[in-house]
Amino acid sequence: MNKARRNPVNLIAAHGILIAYTLIALFPVFVILINSFKTRKAIFREPLALPDADSFSMIGYQTVLKQGDFFGYFQNSMIVTVVSLTLILLFGAMAAFALAEYRFKGNTLMGLYLALGIMIPIRIGTVAILELMVSTGLVNTLFALILVYTAQGLPLAVFILSEFMRGVSDDLKNAGRIDGLSEYKIFFVLVLPLVRPAMATVAVFNMIPIWNDLWFPLILAPAEATKTLTLGSQVFIGQFVTDWNAVLSALSMAILPVLILYVIFSRQLIRGITSGAVK
């Protein structure tokens, strides 16, 4: 350890800043959580108070579980998010590998074309997408959402991953070729593990917007059977009255899976077992 890090003043300052940041970041989550366990009156009277014997209430959770098929929504969100992420990572990484590894005519042009989507928001094409889904009969299926989210996530994924893949040692790939590994094996066995931190970054960047999206579920899959959690929770938010107990409870439950996915990916971010492969 270097001197600066051993110095107690620096140490305290660093920890102070980190702790303060953690508190600020966690505060809204904390407020949502405590209020989801309170009666409606208590929420408005003292929003920052912890639930006590008097104000404790599970009414929000009861409403959420009674109203509509909450677990169904939950499952839909989970399926859409996980499948979309998988497809984004798989196809994104494969396209990135091709762009980074192979010299072919139009390589740069293809890279630019694939990156174009970063600058053009996919929502501009909503009407066309809806028409497409209607004519292919995919409206009100989770598949429609998965397709849209995959398309939405690919440009940035290709862009980030191809940069990282250019950094993977050529010698390592060539050693694999001499040992008779197929290009697929080189990609899956040698290259992918080395770009895992970048994959985790892409996954985290894509996960939250997909999980939270309201736009496409509302337009492409509003049927009861295909509602996502975000869309399902909207029934509690009215134009004139909002059932805050239910909204806060639904939010509390919606945080959980994202948290779990995030923990999985961030462990990948930090893990460094592949270092020292070359040099």
Add this chain to the structure above:
Amino acid sequence: MTALKLTGVCKTFGKVKVLHDIDLTVEEGEFVVFVGPSGCGKSTLLRVIAGLEDATSGSVEIGGQVVTDVPPAKRGIAMVFQSYALYPHLTVKGNMALGLKQAGEDKALIEDRVAEATRMLDLAPYLDRRPAELSGGQRQRVAIGRAVVRQPKLFLFDEPLSNLDAALRMNTRIEIADLHRKLDTTIVYVTHDQIEAMTLADRIVVLRAGRIEQVGSPMELYNDPVNQFVAGFLGAPSMNFVPAGVLGKTAATAGIRPENIRIAADGQMAATITHVEHLGGDTNVLARLDSGEPITVRLFGQHAHEVGDAVRLGFDEAHLYLFDDTGARVR
């Protein structure tokens, strides 16, 4: 038999021509070293031989067979890289066994070959470690082991010692020479270091800017370079070049090796000493001729010369090399 034959090999990247008409024949069992300054196309040539890069034109024959359409794994070659390029997710043993496994060899044979390479390279204590848990020297030995296990017709080494520190470099160099004697196979070895080339090679191929300048045994090249580039590249400290006129010759440049100059009262040139390097076994004296050219003198043993001393430098006419203004040798 010929182990490797290159005929008119050219390679261009986009518009840049990196290799120009390379013709070369390597006999079986030979240790051939490609040497040249960095960026001259040595690695590219090696990758073309390995099949990792397609030649733009020309043909590559390995063991008498044209291998233009043969993938790297089927060319009967093995390659050792400067950056070791070990598989990070496999143990030392797994690294060595992968090539054979991929070729579908049976388990007993793989075990045998790995055991033999392990013994040859003293890798037994590390068999179950991953590359990340090894030092640079150990990693390079594993990389060599991975090549040995395949029992290739042709070994390709791409600057295998460049990432090692000086002491380890010398040990590994000797190990590679030893390996060549034991295995008796053909080795093509790439380096930018003329000492590695001189010490290891049966034959040296000097490359410059994608062209072969000269091919020959280390002593042939040292004693009889065809041009100024080869003369200056081989030997350390490198050959002194002065305008031929200074020595009263009719050519563009005259060259003389530092060890062929002596400090003597009856020398032909007058000079002033500018720096002295005492190496114990040798003494390098850097001087400036009265006509202004810097010149290096290598003396055997220890000599007490002082900076600023005026001396006379002598040499034998027989040791003088003359070059014309294109750098070609004048005989």
